[in-house]
Amino acid sequence: MNFHTRKWVKPEDLNPNGTLFGGSLLRWIDEEAAIYAICQLDNQRVVTKLISEVNFVSSARQGDIIELGMKATHFGRTSITLRCEVRNKVTRKSILTIEKMVFVNLGADGKPAPHGREQIRYADEAYERYRQTVQSAADATAMAAANEAEREAEHDEEAVH
Ligand SMILES: CC(C)(COP(=O)(O)OP(=O)(O)OC[C@H]1O[C@@H](n2cnc3c(N)ncnc32)[C@H](O)[C@@H]1OP(=O)(O)O)[C@@H](O)C(=O)NCCC(=O)NCCS
Secondary structure: OEEEEEEEOOHHHEOOOOEEOHHHHHHHHHHHHHHHHHHHHOOOOEEEEEEOOEEEOOOOEOOOEEEEEEEEEEEOOOEEEEEEEEEEOOOOOEEEEEEEEEEEEEOOOOOEOOOOOOOOOOHHHHHHHHHHHHHHHHHHHHHHHHHHHHHHHHHHHHHHO
16 A cells, blocks of 8 residues: 555644544545546546445544555446555554545546556656656657758858858
8 A cells, every 4th residue: 555645634634633633634545546547547637436334543643643544345337446544654543444535537528437457556657758758848859959960060061152
């Protein structure tokens, strides 16, 4: 499970009992899970389809630092299923678990579209794709500059003759 995002529990996140408000936590989880699904499926058009039973295992208090963990457990044709856990960053005590969050990959028409993914994509793979994109952009710029220089050289030769 990947624990990427940390949150600091502040006064505005508390319920009348003085502990972390469940609604705040669910909002954070939904956003974190959506970002995870977007990165895995390489598509910004992803919507939450289903959130299974939410287990609020223990309370977090003001000042606690918590971390949000995600793991893809199933890749469907148009959907991805995640398991989520929130825990105290320092004590590692579990705060919340959600067995299933299902996100659906949408096409430009807003309808479910096949995503073509079958397994978890790791950060180094995403970095490699980014590096290749930057490299090909740099190659294209260098090629255009070389072509331009060649054209200018031909033009200069013509002028000399
Ligand atoms: C997401 C939505 C487009 C899916 O429409 P749909 O008619 O259910 O689409 P499909 O029947 O083709 O199912 C799409 C995928 O969702 C899965 N799915 C549908 N209902 C499901 C359910 N109750 N539980 C788990 N998965 C479900 C299907 O198995 C399918 O996955 P697969 O292709 O990997 O097998 C539609 O339900 C919707 O727009 N919902 C609102 C989304 C939303 O606004 N979310 C909150 C804000 S992000």
